[in-house]
Amino acid sequence: MVQKLLRQNISTPQLLGYAFAALTGMSIIFTAFCFSRDIRPLFTPATGLFKPEYLTVNKKVSLLATFNSDRTTFSQAEIDEINRQKFVRSLSYFTSCRFRVKAYTQPSSQIPPFSTDLFFESVPDRLLDGAGPDWRWDEQSGVIPIMIPRDYLNLYNFGFAGSQGLPQISEAIVQQVVFRIAVSGNGRQQVFDGRIAGFSDYLNTILVPDAFMQWANERFGEGATGKASRVIIETDNPADPAIAEFFAAGQNYDISNSKDDPGKLSYFLTSLITIVLIVGTVIMLPAIGLMVLSINLLVYKNQKMLGNLVLLGYRRSRLARPYCLLALVLNMAVGAASFAIAGCAQSLYAPRLAALGITGLSGGFWTTAGFAILFVLLATVPDILWIRRKINRIKIPARG
Amino acid sequence: MESIRIHHVLPYFLPDAEASVSEIWRRDACFRKGERHLVSATSGAGKSSLLGYLFGERSDYTGDIRYDDREIGSLTATEWSSIRQCRISFVFQGLRLFTDLTAFENIDLKNRLSHHKTGEEILYLLNLTGLADKRDEKVARLSFGQQQRIAIIRALCQPFDFLLMDEPFSHLDDANVEIISRLVEQELSSKQAGLILCSLGAEYPFTYHHKWKL
Numbered sequence: 001m002v003q004k005l006l007r008q009n010i011s012t013p014q015l016l017g018y019a020f021a022a023l024t025g026m027s028i029i030f031t032a033f034c035f036s037r038d039i040r041p042l043f044t045p046a047t048g049l050f051k052p053e054y055l056t057v058n059k060k061v062s063l064l065a066t067f068n069s070d071r072t073t074f075s076q077a078e079i080d081e082i083n084r085q086k087f088v089r090s091l092s093y094f095t096s097c098r099f100r101v102k103a104y105t106q107p108s109s110q111i112p113p114f115s116t117d118l119f120f121e122s123v124p125d126r127l128l129d130g131a132g133p134d135w136r137w138d139e140q141s142g143v144i145p146i147m148i149p150r151d152y153l154n155l156y157n158f159g160f161a162g163s164q165g166l167p168q169i170s171e172a173i174v175q176q177v178v179f180r181i182a183v184s185g186n187g188r189q190q191v192f193d194g195r196i197a198g199f200s201d202y203l204n205t206i207l208v209p210d211a212f213m214q215w216a217n218e219r220f221g222e223g224a225t226g227k228a229s230r231v232i233i234e235t236d237n238p239a240d241p242a243i244a245e246f247f248a249a250g251q252n253y254d255i256s257n258s259k260d261d262p263g264k265l266s267y268f269l270t271s272l273i274t275i276v277l278i279v280g281t282v283i284m285l286p287a288i289g290l291m292v293l294s295i296n297l298l299v300y301k302n303q304k305m306l307g308n309l310v311l312l313g314y315r316r317s318r319l320a321r322p323y324c325l326l327a328l329v330l331n332m333a334v335g336a337a338s339f340a341i342a343g344c345a346q347s348l349y350a351p352r353l354a355a356l357g358i359t360g361l362s363g364g365f366w367t368t369a370g371f372a373i374l375f376v377l378l379a380t381v382p383d384i385l386w387i388r389r390k391i392n393r394i395k396i397p398a399r400g
Numbered sequence: 401m402e403s404i405r406i407h408h409v410l411p412y413f414l415p416d417a418e419a420s421v422s423e424i425w426r427r428d429a430c431f432r433k434g435e436r437h438l439v440s441a442t443s444g445a446g447k448s449s450l451l452g453y454l455f456g457e458r459s460d461y462t463g464d465i466r467y468d469d470r471e472i473g474s475l476t477a478t479e480w481s482s483i484r485q486c487r488i489s490f491v492f493q494g495l496r497l498f499t500d501l502t503a504f505e506n507i508d509l510k511n512r513l514s515h516h517k518t519g520e521e522i523l524y525l526l527n528l529t530g531l532a533d534k535r536d537e538k539v540a541r542l543s544f545g546q547q548q549r550i551a552i553i554r555a556l557c558q559p560f561d562f563l564l565m566d567e568p569f570s571h572l573d574d575a576n577v578e579i580i581s582r583l584v585e586q587e588l589s590s591k592q593a594g595l596i597l598c599s600l601g602a603e604y605p606f607t608y609h610h611k612w613k614l
Binding site: 001002004005008143305307309310311312313314316392396 | 438478482483485490492496501509522558
């Protein structure tokens with residue numbers, strides 16, 4: 001009976017208007033949210049030999065820098081500044097060798113004789129999880145494991161060997177080859193065996209185990225410890241747009257991580273999704289405004305009836321309840337419809353994502369479901385607060 | 401609730417000169433549970449205002465009004481609800497019926513708050529006051545006299561310590577006044593409740609403890 005009274009003056013066109021506007025806004029927001037969840041795998045590449053959570057940073061080499069090596073090394077202040085950034089979990093340096101290195105093959109071996117000057121660098125071993133058990137320095141055995149960029153081998157196989165009529169060699173074969181490495185400096189010289197122990201995808205240098213580097217620099221090293229010219233940043237999310245933003249801010253830095261540069265792509269996509277979310281929100285705002293106006297009008301029209309019910313002893317909260325329930329049910333219906341639309345949108349873009357290797361979108365689907373429920377509840381709270389406020393402030397009409 | 405006391409109450413709108421001849425305005429008065437009070441005055445002296453103040457419907461006055469020892473200005477909305485549900489009942493001069501609802505629905509709207517009377521009891525009351533055939537008629541289509549009777553029955557469908565009536569019989573014939581007065585008297589006695597009745601001068605068949613000139 002009270003329901004029958006309270007239903008008076010509820011305007012269906014106003015509710016439909018609200019429902020339509022809210023449906024548009026929520027559909028856009030849910031779809032954008034769902035899409036942003038679904039494309040996340042794009043920015044978490046499979047772990048390589050050198051894990052992509054590590055980025056190497058160096059300075060750009062310019063004409064001026066050619067003559068002044070200080071320009072390409074990092075000052076302490078610069079390192080501190082990088083270290084302060086939120087995306088930096090830890091920061092490590094490349095250690096350079098301070099001795100001369102020559103690699104050569106013995107005349108008796110089965111591969112063509114060669115001899116070349118080399119250099120080594122090392123990074124902390126924990127950054128090279130995939131390096132395997134061979135990646136260690138043992139002074140007794142005198143074998144130095146070496147890691148080279150996979151690109152070097154490709155360069156040889158597809159560039160050099162092909163054009164010069166030489167045989168192509170596989171990674172496995174390369175790892176079998178043992179060559180000699182002569183290390184000299186500080187008035188000492190020693191010859192070791194060298195062996196290719198692995199290939200790195202992301203780190204463009206010739207690596208030896210950190211333990212060997214410490215040992216050899218102490219023994220053969222000449223001159224002072226050089227300033228760092230390359231640093232390695234460990235980060236939780238290499239696709240964090242903040243990374244691209246920071247290093248693009250004119251600091252003269254070069255940053256290299258994985259080959260497809262997810263940072264910039266992520267930055268672009270995140271901006272795009274943000275814009276879409278803002279558009280959705282902008283549509284939601286007048287919808288909420290329309291709801292508030294409808295509530296005002298409804299309470300105004302029903303003022304006399306509500307005031308009389310208060311005088312009969314009805315609690316204001318009891319009178320507000322059916323209206324709050326109506327707002328909740330309406331928002332839930334709109335939310336469910338918007339979620340269904342987002343689901344349709346997902347099935348439309350799913351084949352395109354599948355082409356990029358992203359399948360199994362149910363995770364994004366269910367996360368969006370949770371988000372939708374939360375969003376509907378949050379969108380209903382202002383309605384409920386407003387309804388209660390208006391009904392609590394009803395003045396009792398002077399005459400029945 | 402044992403008593404309603406008023407102390408130096410004066411409506412904002414009432415000139416001092418008019419108030420000075422009143423037995424209630426700017427004086428002390430006490431209405432006790434179980435007593436019958438008649439407040440009579442000419443039109444415009446503030447009868448409806450007085451009952452409105454006592455019921456918390458209006459608050460455009462100075463002075464204070466207490467339920468027992470509680471100043472009514474300090475009551476919360478929730479406390480007012482429970483007072484109106486089971487301590488004080490009011491027959492409004494303007495009736496405050498819902499014209500879109502039927503006679504029975506109007507009464508039931510009140511009764512379902514406290515489930516004070518059964519459906520049969522309500523029908524008995526409608527019957528007694530000559531409204532049995534109007535039970536399912538929308539109130540808008542009833543005469544003011546019939547509406548007055550419905551408002552009185554509605555006021556009886558709740559527990560109360562005090563019954564306030566504002567010119568409740570103005571549109572009723574003597575026979576109906578007689579029937580309804582007896583009905584009201586029975587309800588008051590069974591509840592040991594107090595009555596505060598405002599009228600333009602008519603006294604109606606109650607035995608009053610005190611008659612006030614407003």
